[in-house]
Amino acid sequence: MSDEKIKNITIADIAADLGVSKTTVSRAMSGKGRIGQKTRNNVLEYIKLHDYKPNIVAKGLAQSRTYNIGVVMPVDYNMMDLTFFQECLLGIEEIAGLMEYDILLAYNKDNDISSLERIVNNGKVDGVILMRTFINDPQIEFLKQKNIKFVTVGSSNYTGVIQIDHDHKNACKELTSVVLMKCSGTVALLGGDMNHVVSQNRLKGFYEGYETVGKSADMNLVDINIENNIMLDKKVEEALEQNAECILCMDDAICVRVLNKLHDLHKKVPKDVKVASFYNGIMLENYVPSITSLSFNTKELGIVTGRTIIDMIEGKSVAQKTLLPYEIVLKESTK
Amino acid sequence: MSDEKIKNITIADIAADLGVSKTTVSRAMSGKGRIGQKTRNNVLEYIKLHDYKPNIVAKGLAQSRTYNIGVVMPVDYNMMDLTFFQECLLGIEEIAGLMEYDILLAYNKDNDISSLERIVNNGKVDGVILMRTFINDPQIEFLKQKNIKFVTVGSSNYTGVIQIDHDHKNACKELTSVVLMKCSGTVALLGGDMNHVVSQNRLKGFYEGYETVGKSADMNLVDINIENNIMLDKKVEEALEQNAECILCMDDAICVRVLNKLHDLHKKVPKDVKVASFYNGIMLENYVPSITSLSFNTKELGIVTGRTIIDMIEGKSVAQKTLLPYEIVLKESTK
DNA sequence: CTGAAAGCGCTTACAG
DNA sequence: CTGAAAGCGCTTACAG
Structure with a gap:
């Protein structure tokens, strides 16, 4: 066994073997330009027989x-985000592979x-996917200035940025109104860093959910920008003191913490207080009782994001903002 | 703003501007071949001034x-592995970036x-890193047949495969002997899928740990290849029935489950039984009481792995097997 | 319908 | 010390 990589067969080899020009071989593969059906089949057959793979790097350079x-x-x-990113990446890789792109x-x-x-x-890249963006984002500034095509996973407040996201606002709106139906009265909302665009959308949805039932939220029960877990624990106690019938959590991390706190306080879910989360997540999955939450398909998010950047690279026009659907999963915790 | 990517400056542009040949520019950058000091500085200065970045793809094609x-x-x-892979990948990316490689x-x-x-x-790649391998591994078969350079993270039983791993065997040996010093008698070992090479090494270390203190393990207390959590719970009970003074866990996932089971049984750690783990991990991090375990630097593993594959690509010779050091972290759980 | 030639942006013998 | 030329493996006007 030699120490060298096996030398790959090239388009020139094929041309020589078949007695045609490299141009013809190239055309047979790409389908671009006029070429005789017979010539084409000949080339294609040879390629299949010899398991020829064109050198994508050379192709890329030429194009x-x-x-x-x-x-x-x-x-x-944090841990929870990790699974989100991994799963999203998996979706991107899946669609990329199908379109002959790599990550x-x-x-x-x-x-x-x-x-x-x-x-x-x-x-080294034809386009970029940003998995997370910020209000003031050097990544976006850089890509805009370089005039590189890019897409963001999740919403962004930058203008002219192509973004793919789940429809958090309407999801939260719907879940909020469903919960309001069940708890005739006081619903608390906890958590959410308003520096994140997604939190802003969730909050908006929460308010709109109230509107759909003709009420408006009790601002004493809305606690956003909670700095740490200690604060959060205190907010849970306060919500209970104000007789909240249900606690809505901005995301799964918040929700787990809230559930633990309720457990420590010997409050039963859903008997003493109902609980629901604006995001599903791995830690919520096997909780007892099962937790009502919004459910989003993260892998699909990756797939759509991947398809979008590839469309852009290939010159197709894409929507400025794509919103993906959601599900409301009602479980024990709001029974 | 045009729809096109900004056209990058090329080596030809530099050559034209400076009135030298492309060869000279190339040589100035690479340092290969003879070139006058003054000419060289001229080129380098121009490059810095215009922030020129060579097209790596073209460079690659030529080479x-x-x-x-x-x-x-x-x-x-599973969740725990995810953080391992992410952190390792981070190490790889870090060293790759320094060496001007991408992932x-x-x-x-x-x-x-x-x-x-x-x-x-x-x-599309000069070499490959396999993050996980199996006893019979199609990845390895494929890469060998293609004669592509590759490295595995973790140990492999394949011959001739370059591998980077932590020194699990000696780590387990040392932790076992430390624990044996503390528990004059019965130490149980739970968990470990013997289809994984790392489990085999851990087990080996465990036995060797016994040898160092001149004893041999009580086989009634060694339970490997435990199929599921229910089984594991039962094994914990059995170990207690046999008056195990200490339970060694093959990894952190096992350990968490064992700790939960002990909690359910109202057994206090370390008062009623000591516990230690052959692997540190995120879930063990904040446990109360703090858990004695082996500690490995995952990012370093990534860095060394990355450096190794790059060395191979660049024709340097590398060790067949690199074993990285470990730490034994004694905590409350074995006090 | 097919091919010779130039080009993508680099490197590297070879010659001077 | 420097440069003209060929080459890496493809694509694509241009010409026929």
Whole structure:
């Protein structure tokens, strides 16, 4: 066994073997340009027989393309986010593979975008997916200035940015109104960092949910921007003191903490207080009692995001904002 | 703003502007071949001034390289593994970036290696890192047959495979002997799928730990290949019935389950029984009482793995097997 | 319908 | 010390 990689067969080899020009071989494969049916079949047959794989890098160079898409992963995640990103990435990879694209990874740690800069400055990607964005986002600034095509997972307040997201606002609106039907009265809302666009949308949906039943939220029971878990625990106690019949949690992490606190206080769910979450997540999955929550398909989010950036790369026009559907999963916790 | 990517400056532009040949520019950058000091500085200055970045793809084509390394991630992970893989990947990315390489992602789901096949058949990578391998591994078969350079994270029983791992065997040996010092008598060992090479090494270390104190393990207290959590719970009870003074757990997932079971049985750690784990992990981190365990630096594992595959790509010789150090962290649970 | 030639942006013998 | 030319493996006007 030699130490070298096996030398791959090239388009020139095929041309020589078949007694045609490289042009013809190229055309047979791409389907572009006129070519005789017989000639074409000949080439295709040869390719199949010899299991020829064109060198995508060379193809890319000739077309000023790379057939790579850059994906920027955040590093400062917590456990729950990790599974979200992984699953989304899986969706991206799946669709990319089908379209003959590959994923080039970059990381974003504390808004250090050097990793992103490298892959785009080195011309290694045709487009970029940002897995997480911020209100003021150096990634977006950089990509705009470089005029590179990109898509964001989740909503962004930047103008002109193509974004794919679940329809959090309407999801929260609907869940809120469903819960309001069950608890004739006081519903508390806890958690949510308003620096995140998604939190803003959830809050909006919450208010709109109230509107649908002709009421308006009791602002004493809405506690956002809770700084830490200790604060959160206190907010749970306060909600109970104000006789909240149901606690809505901004996301699954909040919800787990709330449930633990209720457990410590010997409050039974749903007998003493109902609980629901605006986001499903792995930690909520096997909780007893089962927890009512919104349910989003993360892998699908990845697939749609991947398809969108590839469409953009290939010159198709795409929607400025794509909102994916959601499900409301009613479980024991709001019975 | 045009719809096109900004056209990058090329080596030809520099050559024209400076009135030298492309050869000279190339040489100035690479440092290869003879070139006058003054000419060289001229070029370098121009490059810095205009912030020129060579097109790595073109460079790669000319050198039959890609400056990409493929990383194959497993998909059938559980939560705990996920953080391991993420952190390892982070290490790989860090060193790759420093060496001007990038990460191309592939997935391995149920030993479907089509994703891996695509990136190597398409000539998109110079080498591959396998994040997880199996006793009979189609990934390894494929890469060997293709004669592509690759490295595995963790140990493999295949011959001739370059592997990077923590020194699990000696780590387990040392922890076992430390624990034996504290519990003059009966130590139980629970968990570990013997289809995994790492489990085999841990078990070996466990036995060797006994040897160091001149004893041999009580086989009634060694329970490996435990099929599920129910079984595991039963094994915990059995260990207690046999008056085990300490329970050693093969990994953190096992350990968490064991701790929960002990909690249910109202057994106090370490008063009623001591506990230690052969692997640290996120779920063990904040446990009360704090848990004695082996501690491994996962990011470092990634860094070393990345450096190794790059060394191989660049023709340097590397060790067949690299074993990284470990730490024994004594905590409350074995007091 | 097919091919010769130029080009994508680099590197690298070869020659001077 | 420097440059003209060929080459990496493709694509694509252009010409016939």
